[in-house]
Amino acid sequence: MMKKNLGPVNALYPMPVVLVGTEVAGKINYINIAHVGIIDMTTISISMGKVHHSNKGIKENKTLSINFPSEDMVVEADYVGVVSGAKVDKSKVFESYYGELKGAPMIKNAPLSMECEVIDILDVPNHDVFLVRPINTYCDEVVLADGKIDMAKVQPMFFDMPQRKYWKLGEAFANCWSIGSNYVK
Amino acid sequence: MMKKNLGPVNALYPMPVVLVGTEVAGKINYINIAHVGIIDMTTISISMGKVHHSNKGIKENKTLSINFPSEDMVVEADYVGVVSGAKVDKSKVFESYYGELKGAPMIKNAPLSMECEVIDILDVPNHDVFLVRPINTYCDEVVLADGKIDMAKVQPMFFDMPQRKYWKLGEAFANCWSIGSNYVK
Numbered sequence: 001m002m003k004k005n006l007g008p009v010n011a012l013y014p015m016p017v018v019l020v021g022t023e024v025a026g027k028i029n030y031i032n033i034a035h036v037g038i039i040d041m042t043t044i045s046i047s048m049g050k051v052h053h054s055n056k057g058i059k060e061n062k063t064l065s066i067n068f069p070s071e072d073m074v075v076e077a078d079y080v081g082v083v084s085g086a087k088v089d090k091s092k093v094f095e096s097y098y099g100e101l102k103g104a105p106m107i108k109n110a111p112l113s114m115e116c117e118v119i120d121i122l123d124v125p126n127h128d129v130f131l132v133r134p135i136n137t138y139c140d141e142v143v144l145a146d147g148k149i150d151m152a153k154v155q156p157m158f159f160d161m162p163q164r165k166y167w168k169l170g171e172a173f174a175n176c177w178s179i180g181s182n183y184v185k
Numbered sequence: 186m187m188k189k190n191l192g193p194v195n196a197l198y199p200m201p202v203v204l205v206g207t208e209v210a211g212k213i214n215y216i217n218i219a220h221v222g223i224i225d226m227t228t229i230s231i232s233m234g235k236v237h238h239s240n241k242g243i244k245e246n247k248t249l250s251i252n253f254p255s256e257d258m259v260v261e262a263d264y265v266g267v268v269s270g271a272k273v274d275k276s277k278v279f280e281s282y283y284g285e286l287k288g289a290p291m292i293k294n295a296p297l298s299m300e301c302e303v304i305d306i307l308d309v310p311n312h313d314v315f316l317v318r319p320i321n322t323y324c325d326e327v328v329l330a331d332g333k334i335d336m337a338k339v340q341p342m343f344f345d346m347p348q349r350k351y352w353k354l355g356e357a358f359a360n361c362w363s364i365g366s367n368y369v370k
Binding site for chain 1 (some may be wrong): 187188189190191192193194195196197198199200203214219220221222223224225226227228229230232251253256259260261262263264265266267268277278282284297298299307309310311312314318319320321322323324325326329330333334335336341342343344345347349350351352353354355356357358359360361362363364365366367368370
């Protein structure tokens with residue numbers, strides 16, 4: 001066989017980078033998280049090592065925000081993933097705004113944000129996996145096309161563990177649930 | 186405020202498209218899934234509507250495979266997401282191979298595949314969320330760079346629900362846990 005066996009490597013990358021907004025003991029904090037997922041149409045998973053400062057605030061408030069940094073925010077996005085809110089004040093890295101929920105500050109410069117309620121927490125070794133439900137989704141008008149979010153305009157970043165790189169999104173090249181009709185047996 | 190409120194929209198897209206390989210009643214089946222996630226370093230979530238034919242096989246075998254279709258497989262990748270294995274034989278859409286696990290056929294043409302064991306199933310409304318652990322990860326030699334998976338060579342596809350499009354991966358443009366050191370307060 002020509003395949004190479006790398007052993008038990010988690011290769012599910014690149015994943016979208018989001019900045020999770022919280023309040024910990026009343027202070028705004030942001031952290032870079034890419035270990036995210038979709039649980040069902042209305043539920044998102046956010047997996048965060050138990051060591052993180054943000055987890056305390058999420059458990060206290062039962063809320064968080066999910067913000068999409070655009071490519072040009074990569075320095076700040078990486079920075080809030082490297083330093084801990086337990087030691088460094090990250091409340092002024094971004095200008096914040098609020099929607100309906102307490103404890104879920106959002107990033108004004110981020111083109112797309114969701115304020116979310118925590119509906120459950122999976123307790124897995126070393127991680128809290130927050131299952132959250134978007135209550136409101138906010139975006140800049142400029143990222144909409146025909147009233148729908150156009151990810152080309154959001155310019156999201158993706159994270160890749162094996163190479164430890166951030167990636168840009170490429171071009172849209174096919175329509176879902178459509179191009180498959182060209183399949184010939 | 187200049188932000189537009191779209192209501193409770195799940196905007197966590199684009200997500201990587203994978204083809205999940207199963208055996209249902211002994212027959213090979215593949216399905217296109219993008220509602221995936223990372224639970225912790227060694228655990229992946231695969232969310233599948235309970236209506237899908239594949240779920241029966243996964244529950245029976247407690248295994249599945251995760252295959253990354255490259256861009257040039259988009260027609261076949263979309264096709265296996267549109268037709269059901271309950272009605273159509275999808276066992277010949279791809280040439281299959283096996284690793285160690287029974288019930289987890291992998292796709293020879295896919296540049297990157299994981300054979301996985303199911304370690305838990307989250308029972309959420311209308312969905313089975315399979316929590317799986319990669320046992321072995323296989324790739325074509327050509328997608329490796331210095332022994333690591335180079336996603337530029339895998340050429341993965343991403344799925345976007347709002348616009349129902351498949352996207353290409355763009356270029357790597359920054360190093361993680363590194364570029365943030367350029368942040369100036």
